Amino acid sequence: MEHITLLIGIVIITALVFDFTNGFHDTANAMATTISTGALGPRVAVAMSAVLNLAGAFLSVEVAKTISGGMLDEDSGIRPEVIFAGLVGAILWNLVTWLAGLPSSSSHALFGGLIGATVAAVGIGGVNGDAIVMKVLIPAVAAPLVAGIATVAATRLTYRLGRDRAPEETAKGYRAGQIASAALVSLAHGTNDAQKTMGVITLALVTGGVIAPDSDPPMWVIVSAGLAIALGTYLGGWRIIRTMGKGITDIQPPQGFAAQTGAATVILASSHIGFALSTTQVCSGAVMGAGLGRKGGVVRWSTAGRMVIAWVLTLPAAGLIAAGAAILADQGNWGVAAVAVLAIAACGVIWVLSRRKPVDHSNVNEVGTSEPVGVVTAALQSVAPPPVGSIAGPGSGTDTTADSTTATTTDQPKAVATAGSAAPAASSSTSS
Structure with missing residues (x-):
């Protein structure tokens, strides 16, 4: 019984470490566009996000029930x-993608880790396939699409409503x-990730x-899960914030508002019905939708492509790491210690x-060194150039001119971005 109690304590600590990594990995979901447009300063933004993440942890337990009594x-x-x-697999994959500056899914890292460890330890029978398909895989595909389409419509409506005003x-x-x-x-x-x-x-x-x-x-x-994710959020996953805010598209305040509103609606709806979806994928889909919804706005598909590859790899990669850890941990106390x-x-x-x-x-x-403009980006720029003289407004961080190939930040003198530029330095940190 003492061994079980000690082991459960180790699992609880490891789970809270994962929750911490989830916090700083996913800070970009809420605050990347707000920071990139200058609506809030970076430190103020992550502090506000941390407090609200903590508050959200107390609002529902439907997703927790899906994890504790549905998947396995x-x-x-x-x-x-x-x-x-399973937790070890999820933590390591979170850190690898954070190092690369890629907004992959912490949720899917956790699911992949638990599934991989379970299959390695007790076989495929330990996984409830129907629950995985209905409450994990289907939302993984549908949620970013729904958020992206909704944000395209919201962005276009927002600009249409404000077309007669400076x-x-x-x-x-x-x-x-x-x-x-x-x-x-x-x-x-x-309400979802904690x-x-x-x-x-x-x-x-x-x-x-x-x-x-x-x-x-x-x-x-x-309480402990809420505090862990709040602390991680406050530290800020700056690499991923840079990719989400600057690497996918050039965000103006109307786009940021539309993207965040669309993403929040999808996440809250899924939490209510117990879908353990990826908030990262939802918010990334919303940001891409914001880029496509603005006339002259483009998505940097090279960055988006790397993100999608990371999304596809997350479940199997975390699962493989966790499976190896499970085989080693199954050897006894020394195995658990070796994994740790x-x-x-x-x-x-x-x-x-x-x-x-x-x-x-x-x-x-x-932002870092520019890459050549992609074919899709160049085509979109030629078909729908931005309106002449349109600007993001004071404090937004960008001034967009009729020449859609150049955008210069007003509040960050060192930052120079092109509308067709590829991922920022955060994404290029894969070479680190």
Whole structure:
């Protein structure tokens, strides 16, 4: 019993570490566009997001129930070692994609880790295939598409409603709208992603015989998960914020408002019905929709392509890492200790690599060397150039002229971006 209690404690700590990485990995979901347009300063933005993520953790437990009692068969012989291995796979994949500056899905990293560890330890019978398809895979495909299409429509409507007014007149209102919609996304993120860690900890408590099957997460689990994700959010995943805010498209305040509102609506609706979707994919889809919805706006498809590749790889990659960890952890106490040591060492290596090209609040809006304009981007620019003299408004961070190939930041003198430029330095940090 002492071994089980110690092991469950290790699983709980590891789950909270994952929750922490989830926080800084997904800060970009709510705040990237708000920071890139200058609606909020970087430090203020992540602080607000952290508080609202914490508040959101207390609003619902539907997603937690999906994790703790839906994805895996609790009676198939799943032990705490399996959950520990799944969490290790999820954490390492989160850190790899953070180093690369790619907004991949922390949720799918967790799902992939748990599935891979379960299959390696007890076989495919330990996974509830129907629940995976209905509540994970289908939302993974549908949610970013729905968010993107909705944001295209919202962006076009927003610009149509404001077509007779100068951008300077509406900029202040849109910045206020961005702040409100970013707050809503942060709250929605807390209702969805914080619950995933609650579900994992609850599953560990069930498999260890601490609480009965089908139990709701205890209050101390809700509080600890909320605090962990809030702390991670406050530290800010600056590499991913740079990619989301500057690397996908050039965001103006009306686009940021439309993207965040569309994303928040999709996330809150899915949380209500218990769909454990990827908030990262939803917000990325919304940002791409905002780029396509503005006349003259373009999406940097090279960056978007790398993001999609990361999305596709997340489930199998985290699953493979977790499967190896599960096989090793199944050898006994020494196996669990070996997995822990190897995981800590890998985290240390990733952190050292990240120091080669650090990204923080002081340079998050700076972009790196441009890449050649892609075929799709060039075609869109020739068909729908931006309106003559249109500007993003004061504080937005960009001035867009009739020459759609150039955009120069007004509040970041060092930052120079082209409308067809590829990923910023955050994305190029894969070479680190």
